[in-house]
Amino acid sequence: MSIDTFLIICFAVLLVLIGVSFAYFFAVYRKRDIISGDERPAPAPVRKPQPQRAEVPSPQQKPAPQQAAPPPADMIKIKRLEDNAVFDIDLSRGPVTLGRLSSCTDRNYYCVSSMADVSKRHCTLTIGSNGRVIITDNGSTNHTYVNGRRTDGVAVMSSGDRFSLGQTCEFIIL
Numbered sequence: 001m002s003i004d005t006f007l008i009i010c011f012a013v014l015l016v017l018i019g020v021s022f023a024y025f026f027a028v029y030r031k032r033d034i035i036s037g038d039e040r041p042a043p044a045p046v047r048k049p050q051p052q053r054a055e056v057p058s059p060q061q062k063p064a065p066q067q068a069a070p071p072p073a074d075m076i077k078i079k080r081l082e083d084n085a086v087f088d089i090d091l092s093r094g095p096v097t098l099g100r101l102s103s104c105t106d107r108n109y110y111c112v113s114s115m116a117d118v119s120k121r122h123c124t125l126t127i128g129s130n131g132r133v134i135i136t137d138n139g140s141t142n143h144t145y146v147n148g149r150r151t152d153g154v155a156v157m158s159s160g161d162r163f164s165l166g167q168t169c170e171f172i173i174l
Contacts, residue, residue, distance in 0.1 A: 078172065079174055080170070093107070095108065095124045119142070132157065134157075135157055159174065
């Protein structure tokens with residue numbers, strides 16, 4: 001075997017080892033974002049909550065005075081600050097997960113962002129015994145922040161508090 005053939009074989013083996021190493025590290029990195037055993041895409045698309053738009057009265061008619069009924073204790077509204085989209089979150093059926101997994105069919109899941117720094121199942125919202133909102137980070141890669149502070153697990157929130165999924169997807173509780 002000539003020296004040229006030997007070098008070509010060594011170079012090919014080196015390329016294969018680099019490719020396998022890259023694939024391994026990519027798989028380990030992405031595994032943190034995959035729910036165990038659920039690596040197939042879901043069969044039906046998720047329902048996407050439509051942002052609510054306020055009706056503007058015409059200049060001729062006066063708006064009727066309204067007495068707003070307080071929302072049920074297990075219903076909350078959150079507003080995404082980047083585009084002012086409002087989501088009605090019903091916590092009466094149990095914990096609600098927020099994330100970017102747009103192919104999920106779970107009725108207690110809301111796809112709130114398609115940004116890469118939002119994990120597929122980023123955080124979970126529940127109602128505590130005192131009626132306050134509890135947010136739990138689900139081990140997301142880019143963390144969950146409440147009022148600018150990183151939460152390492154669970155935080156309690158109330159109306160007016162801000163929270164963000166990663167650094168860019170920010171919400172306020174209405």
